[in-house]
Amino acid sequence: MGQTGLLDNRWDDAYAATLDEPGKLLYRSNLLGADKRITNYGGGNTSAKVLETDPLTGEKVRVMWVKGSGGDVGTIKLDGFATLYLDKLEALKSIYKGVEDEDRMVGFLPHCTFNLNPRAASIDTPLHGFVPFDHVDHMHPDAIIAIAASKNSKELTQQIFGADIGWLPWRRPGFQLGLDLEAFVKANPTAKGVVLESHGLFTWDNDAKACYELTLEIINKAITWFAKETEGKTIFGGAIAKSLSVEERRAIAARLMPEIRGHIGRDERKLGHFDDQEAVLEFVNSKDLKPLGALGTSCPDHFLRTKIRPLILDLDTANPDVDALLAGLDQALADYRADYVRYYEACKHDNSPKIRDPNPVIFLIPGVGLLSFAKDKATARIAGEFYVNAINVMRGASTVSEYQGLPEQEAFDIEYWLLEEAKLQRMPKPKSLAGRVAFITGGAGGIGRATAERLANEGACVVLADIDEAALEVTKGDFEKRFSADAVRSVKLDVTKEDTVLSAFTQASVEFGGVDILVSNAGIASSAPVEETTLAMWNKNIDILATGYFLVSREAFRLFRRQNIGGNVVFVASKNGLASSPNASAYCTAKAAEIHLARCLALEGADAGIRVNTVNPDAVLRGSKIWNGEWREQRAASSKIEVTDLEEHYRKRSMLKLNVLPEDIAEAIYFLTSDASAKSTGNIINVDAGNAQSFTR
Template sequence: MASVSSDVLLPHKWDAAHAAKLSEPERLLYRSNLLGSDLRITNFGGGNTSAKVFQKDLLTGNEAEVLWVKGSGGDVGSMKLDGFSTLYMEKLRALKDLYRGPDHEDEMVGYLPHCTFNLNPRAASIDTPLHAYINKPHVDHMHPDAVIAIAASKDSKAMTQEVFGGDIGWLPWKRPGYELGLMLEKYFNENPDSKGVVLESHGLFTWGDSAEECYSVTIDIINKAIAWFATKTAGVTAFGGAKHQSLDTSQRRAIASTLMPRIRSFIDRDERKIGHFTDDPVVLEFVNSQKLQSLAALGTSCPDHFLRTKIRPVIIDLNPAQPDVDGIIAGLSDAFAAYREDYKGYYDRCKRPNSPAMRDPNPVIYLIPGVGMLSFAKDKATARIAGEFYINAINVMRGADTVSTYMGLDEQEAFDIEYWLLEEAKLQRMPKPKSLAGQVAVVTGGAGGIGRASCARLLREGACVVACDIDAEGLETAVSDLQAAFGKDVVRGLPVNVTDEQSVIKLMHDSCAEFGGIDILVSNAGISSAAPIDETSLAVWQRNMDILSTGYFLVSREAFKIMKLQDRAASMVFVASKNGLVASPGASAYCTAKASEIHLARCLALEGAPYGIRVNVVNPDAVLRGSKIWTGEWREQRAKAYDMEPDQLEEHYRKRSMLKLNVLPEDIAEAIYFLASDMAAKSTGNILNVDAGHAPSFTR
């Protein structure tokens, strides 16, 4: 191996002492998680691992050889033991007698459930035969960038020999499936001393007699490729050198946040999309390069890359030296029409008599010189992962183009994978999207009781949520809790001062940069105060107006601008108060500001209707539990007004209500969800009281 800096190479992470305490299946899991922890080894959901283990057959009591192999749809980096399929090796070998040849290989997938060991419900993947028929107890199949760069080069067979000598073999492109499993078996039987094989335009197979040996072989082979490329490419300018220079970080993010809502207006007519933006240095090097157009047009090579990123990306032809964003926006309609027409041509050229109907013809990956890369998909995780896959593809293109000629996947082969009937069947089995899937919600006052409960309710229905608050510490805690419950992909915490115009503008742009746009605004930031009118200072009056009136105006105005750009149904929900309908003595500033909120919502309902923007109001009353406005003077002031102790207030309000019930943050959140969802698609300008019954607050 050439001498290269150690920080370039993959580290050996195997802990022999730890592994010795594990069972064979647990060692397989340990190996899998180690390999999947580094995107240079394999991408999310890509690759698979296996071990052939002797276990007691529960029916016969005899030892059976069982293949443990990553099941369909799993991720080696994060999977648990239940992510493996288990199959009888004896039955897998017997399948060879049923095989009718390459024209019928897809039918072999239907036999895999009949080979299941111990009634394991985990479905076996299409790659199961690739592991089963290699006569080694431990097998890894990875998608390392350095090896795929070899596999995707014009002279990949010769390069494989040059880099690995006789240690690693080479097989020509073959779509994953039963026939490839037999090809691997034949290769291994003819080359029993080999350590693995490179699959053209696909990836790497390696094997060993133990879990540790297999892991070491995999790491060593990848490091050999990394070191070879480091030597070959030293001093060589990638992608033909730079054609453009990157804009600064703030400019890049500003352009992305401006373009993303407009892009959504063109691509999500049939399925709402969430966006992801990255300006990773790898991406910037590629989008700024001389060869961007020519290489991007070739598409990706590895099937996993291709399935996530589509046949090819779209290039948004921005000139960073003179970034005419308005001109780019004006040209988006024609650019998307051209892409869709090109995709239809690809479909028409390649479709088979039994091909599924053409799917979404819009791009997934968007490359912008000087700015970075956008990716759009049905949810945030899928959009982010698509971007990560394209970064893998960029790394592959860099390596292949520098030492040889990069070769994208043949168009017909790409189509046959994208529209594979087995892939279509998998898509049809996907669960129905949740009611707010593909939508982005911004919740002000997100650190408080109602705000947190609202975030959680919207997240449960599949929305991505931006929780924002002026309370930095409270917001950090709320976001941490929400991310622990729902995942980091779908929750962001952004600071905001709703009384500050620039802070609100930044919030909305940052929300777009994080998720692509805004579909739901929950305007909930609030304070409270109580004092007789003759004791109400101008400062107290103004503070109520600043936060509860001006703040709601600023937040809704900026969200309204973005919702109009997206040209899609959207919703605003104002959290006001029964005090906006019914005056209370000793709280004139608060009541007046809350009334202002309600009337502003009515005005916005009128202006928003032509654009499909609905605006409704939830009026809570006496939501004490978890509420920040009840933690200080307000509680004491209201208790004093009713001549009772502060801890008696909750019971007082319960008894005062017509239904004799306490109102909780979760009750308000449920009303917010209802008004934001399609269940209220024909409601705008309405007020929904959630107060357990307060007759003076009846709206009619």
């Protein structure tokens, strides 16, 4: 069943004793949601019925706390739970007219809200409310869904659990399923839970800890049963392909992902995720890959994230011809889209929402693994995780029985459910750089870090590239806390070494699917009269500031052209690239080379929608690595002032009498990377607080 071993009981009595009933519900929820074998991200829900003081009457009333719409039990906080008067929820039964009334009933849930709680109640609320127990868990464990998705799931449920766990046939979640659960409990008062066909598990108890332990007990019983029943059996019909090496898999993923991203991301940018864990490789290498993949997923949570079925790309692992695979990509995608349109047209209703993006979310490649794509990295990663859950389900069900996907009409009715559409319409508008990946050299320094922060705040994923490993680690850790681990990657990079530049862009492609923005910012500075400028000093400036900018730009251009969805390059040059400065010939010449290289690249990239622009800072001392040490001392000596007076000296020297900060440069870079400057290329923005010598015209 994918991840092996039994679930551990992680309940801490001492800690739980400090909690009230809502607190115990939160504790239980977080424990359950922390293990993907119990439920997937955003899947399942939990509830507790507790006595609360009515804010209007001051009397004690029964209130149900239940996971709110769109929440995740693993990461939920108390404010993620909806709260409803139980008597008002019960009263809704009197106005229910039958299954055709399901959607209308959802509109009445807000009328049951306790204490003006703004958290919207989910469609699963009646499933919890009508079960006459104080604590209810609804989970999507792979081991249980493997039973629920088997052809003889009712018989398997009875065989494994006896009378403890019942079985109910497939029904879309909603008011009627809540009534079905209530009827089951009344008819089976000693039952501890129920398996829902093609869906998941419900368990209940009148104590929070007992409910948690019951959920673990039932899942562990299923895991143990599957381990025994599948031991020694051929899985997925056996292997007909073999896994390539880790290096080969990553290299192929790095080639495929930008191409796929370009093909499916023209209307809405997509980010990618690569997964080659053992469970994935076992499936993609198997004889049953195509027949099982074609059946589609079973659990509603699965195909809402992954679409009903994946796109399988043929690769001969004995002779992996990636060029041939790429040559057939257009046709493979066209066939998938045509089949998705067929599915939509065959299943749509008069009031169905318009067809959504017909491109696949999940790509499966023998010998290589799984690629998933979505509008942001987290969603792409989670979609991949959901399909791994689906693989685990298919593994169990097809080994002990016959796996059944959800019928297309049932799948469509959930995917295009009007209530689901309303939820999508309520989602906030994407940020300006959502779906974009920014590769930032010198990313752990003052300007680089400020730029990464500015772009991440606008929804971009960032690749921090820097030669300083210690600073890189600190910056990455900070960004993970502030923007999430999905939004940031780091790579040690010496921009003067061709092989490390190639490797860094390969890493970016595997981690995110490609790159949209290059901010070339790696820096160095030196100061000496020309007669004291050594060849080593001259070469170091040229190597980093000219050759380094050439190498990262060349690789970015190659990637941009493969993606074929445009691209954006911003050079961080210097006022000194336009205005000469004494005792800095190596630095000024290299910065001038940067500016001219940017102009050349703007000419070359325009036909592919690749924009190249330059930002010229001046005297950005705060947070800057190049201003720590000799450069600061040399510039102070050149101006015949004390080192401590340098910042004030530059402020007074500027026309606007202002200091220039890293955030000021980051703002200019953001403008040039955003659609606000979509018609600008080959331009220079001076951010120097005014310097007549560096006027561009």
